[in-house]
Amino acid sequence: xxxxxxxxxxxxxxHLGPVPVRAYAMCILLGIVVAVVWTGRRWEARGGRRxxxxxxxxxxxxxxxVGGRLYHVITDPELYFKAGEDPVKAFYIWDGGLGIWxxxxxxxxxxxxxxxxxGIDLADFADALAPALALxxxxxxxxxxxxQELYGRPSGLPWAIRIDxxxxxxxxxxxxxxxxTFLYESIWDVAVALALVWIDRKWHPNRGRxxxxxVAAYTAGRAVVEALRDDHANRFxxxxxxxxxxxIVFLGALAYLWIRRDRxxxxxxxxxxxxxxxxxxxxxxxxxxxxxGDSAPEGET
Numbered sequence: 666x667x668x669x670x671x672x673x674x675x676x677x678x679x680h681l682g683p684v685p686v687r688a689y690a691m692c693i694l695l696g697i698v699v700a701v702v703w704t705g706r707r708w709e710a711r712g713g714r715r716x717x718x719x720x721x722x723x724x725x726x727x728x729x730x731v732g733g734r735l736y737h738v739i740t741d742p743e744l745y746f747k748a749g750e751d752p753v754k755a756f757y758i759w760d761g762g763l764g765i766w767x768x769x770x771x772x773x774x775x776x777x778x779x780x781x782x783x784g785i786d787l788a789d790f791a792d793a794l795a796p797a798l799a800l801x802x803x804x805x806x807x808x809x810x811x812x813q814e815l816y817g818r819p820s821g822l823p824w825a826i827r828i829d830x831x832x833x834x835x836x837x838x839x840x841x842x843x844x845x846t847f848l849y850e851s852i853w854d855v856a857v858a859l860a861l862v863w864i865d866r867k868w869h870p871n872r873g874r875x876x877x878x879x880v881a882a883y884t885a886g887r888a889v890v891e892a893l894r895d896d897h898a899n900r901f902x903x904x905x906x907x908x909x910x911x912x913i914v915f916l917g918a919l920a921y922l923w924i925r926r927d928r929x930x931x932x933x934x935x936x937x938x939x940x941x942x943x944x945x946x947x948x949x950x951x952x953x954x955x956x957x958g959d960s961a962p963e964g965e966t
Contacts (some may be wrong), residue, residue, distance in 0.1 A: 721779030728775025736767020788873035817844030
């Protein structure tokens with residue numbers, strides 16, 4: 666018998682008159698706000714303008730939300746398009762169902778558009794964003810708690826979560842308490858954010874390498890979380906589809922880090938733009954000195 670457990674939320678929707686306020690949406694929104702504010706501070710510390718982050722977010726956030734939903738619907742089409750299901754529910758984003766890799770992929774497209782319009786290097790921006798993105802994911806995962814979703818196998822652990830029968834999809838193992846995989850992933854995301862801050866301060870990886878470290882770290886933790894889940898998922902060669910995607914993305918992140926291994930690592934401030942400006946200034950000074958030496962009268966050096 667489980668004497669201690671995480672209780673299910675009593676409700677996930679509140680009404681302000683005719684307007685429903687959904688906890689899932691509020692968690693996603695809070696994560697976005699935190700990411701924009703923290704990224705703004707990091708970007709400013711790297712020599713950029715804080716308002717640039719808002720301008721980029723205007724493009725990245727809508728693209729990311731659409732991408733996250735598309736990934737979820739494409740990888741689980743039977744939830745919406747098989748006989749007896751309502752296809753219109755594919756648009757019910759408030760019911761949960763945002764695939765992180767779709768969000769990152771299309772969000773990156775939106776960020777690229779925003780960065781291009783502002784004349785910002787996307788790789789530098791991604792490094793400023795990386796810890797904040799991990800923290801935003803940690804906050805967003807609590808939306809799954811209010812929706813009573815993203816839980817794992819039956820469990821008798823003291824921190825197991827109680828899931829109401831009405832929230833259990835068909836074929837869910839008949840139990841009362843389950844692994845709170847949403848909580849595990851949230852904790853891991855916080856750990857990744859803290860680790861990225863420490864790595865950034867100690868080694869100053871630049872040109873997209875800090876973002877690649879975020880991707881590799883997140884996917885490693887996601888693999889553990891996926892192994893604990895027992896909910897509906899399409900499989901390929903015995904593995905959940907999300908496992909395959911995470912593996913491919915993980916290898917891609919490692920490949921990027923390998924390709925960029927010989928790039929100059931930042932020193933001192935950890936500011937990639939300041940470093941680039943310093944290198945440019947040094948080059949201009951050297952050219953000026955050379956030109957001055959070439960124009961000097963004979964006998965002068």
